[in-house]
Amino acid sequence: MRLVEIHDLCRSYGAITAVNNFSLTAERATIVALVGPDGAGKTTLFRAACGLLGFETGSITIAGFDVKTQFNHIKPLLGYMPQNFSLYPDLSVEENLSFYAGLFGLNRTDFNQKKKYLYDFSNLGQFADRRAEALSGGMKQKLALCCNLIHDPQVLILDEPTTGVDPLSRRQFWDILKKLRHDGSTIIVSTPYMDEVALADKSVFIFNGKNMAEGTPDKLTALFNGRVYRLDMVPDINQIESINALRGISARRFGSSMRLYIKPEREIADYRAAFSQFGFSENDLREIRPELEDTFIQLMEQA
Amino acid sequence: MSKVGHIARKEFRHILRDSRSLLIAILMPILMTFLYGYAVNLDIKNIKLAVLDHDRTFESRELVNKYYNSGYFHYAEREPSPSDPERVLKTGHANAVLIIKPGFSKTIETIRTNPANLFVNSEVYDIGLLLDGSDANVAAAAGSYAAIIVNEYLASHLPPDMEFPGVEISKQVLYNPDLKSSHFFVPGLIAIILMMISALLTSITIAREKETGTMEQLLTSPVTPRQIIIGKVLPYIGLAFFDGILILFFGVFHFGVPFSGSIILLLFFMGIYIAAALSLGVLISTIAKTQQVAMMAAMIMTVLPSVMLSGFIFEIKNMPYFLQLLTRIVPATYFLQIIRGIMLKSSGLAELWLQAATLILITVALLAIATKRFKLKIG
Numbered sequence: 199m200r201l202v203e204i205h206d207l208c209r210s211y212g213a214i215t216a217v218n219n220f221s222l223t224a225e226r227a228t229i230v231a232l233v234g235p236d237g238a239g240k241t242t243l244f245r246a247a248c249g250l251l252g253f254e255t256g257s258i259t260i261a262g263f264d265v266k267t268q269f270n271h272i273k274p275l276l277g278y279m280p281q282n283f284s285l286y287p288d289l290s291v292e293e294n295l296s297f298y299a300g301l302f303g304l305n306r307t308d309f310n311q312k313k314k315y316l317y318d319f320s321n322l323g324q325f326a327d328r329r330a331e332a333l334s335g336g337m338k339q340k341l342a343l344c345c346n347l348i349h350d351p352q353v354l355i356l357d358e359p360t361t362g363v364d365p366l367s368r369r370q371f372w373d374i375l376k377k378l379r380h381d382g383s384t385i386i387v388s389t390p391y392m393d394e395v396a397l398a399d400k401s402v403f404i405f406n407g408k409n410m411a412e413g414t415p416d417k418l419t420a421l422f423n424g425r426v427y428r429l430d431m432v433p434d435i436n437q438i439e440s441i442n443a444l445r446g447i448s449a450r451r452f453g454s455s456m457r458l459y460i461k462p463e464r465e466i467a468d469y470r471a472a473f474s475q476f477g478f479s480e481n482d483l484r485e486i487r488p489e490l491e492d493t494f495i496q497l498m499e500q501a
Numbered sequence: 502m503s504k505v506g507h508i509a510r511k512e513f514r515h516i517l518r519d520s521r522s523l524l525i526a527i528l529m530p531i532l533m534t535f536l537y538g539y540a541v542n543l544d545i546k547n548i549k550l551a552v553l554d555h556d557r558t559f560e561s562r563e564l565v566n567k568y569y570n571s572g573y574f575h576y577a578e579r580e581p582s583p584s585d586p587e588r589v590l591k592t593g594h595a596n597a598v599l600i601i602k603p604g605f606s607k608t609i610e611t612i613r614t615n616p617a618n619l620f621v622n623s624e625v626y627d628i629g630l631l632l633d634g635s636d637a638n639v640a641a642a643a644g645s646y647a648a649i650i651v652n653e654y655l656a657s658h659l660p661p662d663m664e665f666p667g668v669e670i671s672k673q674v675l676y677n678p679d680l681k682s683s684h685f686f687v688p689g690l691i692a693i694i695l696m697m698i699s700a701l702l703t704s705i706t707i708a709r710e711k712e713t714g715t716m717e718q719l720l721t722s723p724v725t726p727r728q729i730i731i732g733k734v735l736p737y738i739g740l741a742f743f744d745g746i747l748i749l750f751f752g753v754f755h756f757g758v759p760f761s762g763s764i765i766l767l768l769f770f771m772g773i774y775i776a777a778a779l780s781l782g783v784l785i786s787t788i789a790k791t792q793q794v795a796m797m798a799a800m801i802m803t804v805l806p807s808v809m810l811s812g813f814i815f816e817i818k819n820m821p822y823f824l825q826l827l828t829r830i831v832p833a834t835y836f837l838q839i840i841r842g843i844m845l846k847s848s849g850l851a852e853l854w855l856q857a858a859t860l861i862l863i864t865v866a867l868l869a870i871a872t873k874r875f876k877l878k879i880g
Contacts, residue, residue, distance in 0.1 A: 245717070248717075248721050249720070249721065250721065273721065273722060273723040276721060278717070278718070278721045280714045280717050280718065281714075283713075283714075284713055284715045284717065285715065285718075286511070286515070286715060287713075288514070288518040288519060289511070289515075289518075293511075293514065297507060297511050298722065300503070300507030301504060301507060301508075301719070301723065301724055302723060303504070303723070345718075
């Protein structure tokens with residue numbers, strides 16, 4: 199069953215089109231990862247889906263209810279975690295939880311039960327009396343998630359919940375997401391981390407407000423057209439620009455190394471002369487298997 | 502309704518935990534009451550008076566003593582020189598110089614024994630008073646006090662039906678015969694503080710939820726915008742009443758401000774005024790996205806006009822016409838008339854219904870605009 203359906207959504211801010219004919223569906227009990235550069239339209243899309251932002255054309259339905267006309271039916275089914283930490287820093291962990299429980303109309307017995315369950319899997323129990331402002335980044339995000347789980351939502355929309363969180367906390371956070379999926383939740387999550395995209399059931403690549411490609415991570419990776427080479431050399435911005443000026447080849451900085459993308463109709467040997475000019479040779483290059491990120495970069499370059 | 506209660510309880514916790522807002526809410530009213538009660542004192546006392554007594558008689562000394570015993574004047578820091586009495590004013594050693602020419606005792610004697618003589622000669626004995634006009638308030642006060650004291654002195658020596666030419670009749674001031682400024686300030690202060698608590702703090706607290714993003718969380722949970730707003734302002738209604746009563750308490754019991762009207766009526770009108778102020782606060786919060794902006798907007802739209810354009814300090818009838826028009830949309834203008842009326846003149850509903858009705862009208866208008874704007878934002 200499709201729990202979230204977005205069809206041909208358009209939303210612009212003045213002359214800028216933030217979301218452009220975007221469509222997306224999410225099946226029950228799946229994790230959909232939304233990935234794209236900053237300004238691609240992820241947050242606009244999420245805010246529209248959560249009834250916080252109007253949109254010009256298109257439609258959004260959640261659990262069969264229309265966001266524009268039946269949002270009151272959606273509220274109890276939906277959990278939304280905005281990009282920035284948005285709980286009350288001066289309230290303790292337990293007070294934050296209890297406040298949301300109150301908003302969703304939980305009675306005391308239900309809350310205590312729910313609290314125990316949430317403390318168990320989030321490890322927040324030991325910090326119950328600590329003020330939210332004194333929590334670590336990872337703990338804050340877990341608390342924000344817990345506040346959104348208090349009413350057993352069927353659909354969770356999480357806007358970059360792990361950005362800036364340490365790797366261990368990120369993994370723990372995703373363990374929770376997987377458990378929630380197992381329990382039947384539908385999760386749409388945006389993330390800048392490729393390793394997290396790989397954990398999702400479906401990934402959607404958004405760029406300039408458009409759905410550029412979607413599918414399982416493997417399927418997306420397979421979309422890459424051409425070959426990838428890795429060059430273990432400290433990248434130099436002039437060098438990258440010079441390579442990008444050549445036809446059929448492009449270069450990207452990847453941390454402390456460089457990647458070269460070569461179109462399928464070209465051979466690495468075609469650029470032998472150019473390489474020697476930049477101070478390296480064909481032998482310094484190693485062909486590697488394209489990764490998800492390489493696909494995204496290629497899609498962005500084609501756009 | 503229980504959701505409103507939840508939001509209100511949470512809001513109350515915020516107030517208790519935020520030392521700044523707690524300070525504004527509780528310490529500031531007390532501080533301002535004492536500040537206006539003591540420091541910002543418009544009563545003119547301790548006027549430095551220098552005396553040049555050329556008459557040197559029992560009567561002239563009696564008059565001088567009357568000045569110094571009045572409580573308004575005390576001795577100048579330096580004696581004036583007979584050749585240049587103005588000098589002590591220039592140096593700031595005195596605010597006023599009283600000059601008694603020779604013949605004062607003789608004049609008094611003439612009036613007492615044979616008043617008819619005075620009219621025949623049509624000569625008026627005048628007492629000189631040099632005033633330092635650079636402090637206009639002190640000068641004006643000293644001038645009128647001086648006239649009062651002379652009148653009193655003459656009255657005690659002349660036959661009761663005697664009219665003495667050339668003596669000023671002092672103005673009679675109703676309701677506040679002592680011209681004590683605390684009687685005016687304490688009721689006015691309540692109007693200012695209530696506006697501050699209600700409009701400033703509520704607009705800040707709503708803007709804070711917007712700034713931190715928690716407003717989005719609230720709006721995606723099953724509560725209506727109306728419930729959010731009501732829940733958030735409830736604690737501030739309580740706080741505003743608490744502050745109003747606190748200032749009233751210090752005003753009446755510490756500064757001796759009379760309270761001649763009905764306290765129930767005052768609390769009732771206070772409720773209407775708080776509602777007006779809260780509506781203004783909510784309206785500001787629909788415009789302001791951050792706490793900083795909310796604070797600035799609230800200062801400019803509420804606190805400033807309440808202080809300057811309500812008759813709190815400056816009399817409305819002395820303002821230019823367009824400012825007078827502005828004072829009519831300032832809620833504090835009406836509440837000030839109400840609270841001064843109830844406290845000092847024991848006015849009742851019969852005298853104050855128009856002010857109350859206007860306040861209600863302003864509240865309804867503000868709420869209508871605020872609700873409309875809030876909906877637009879969400880849609």
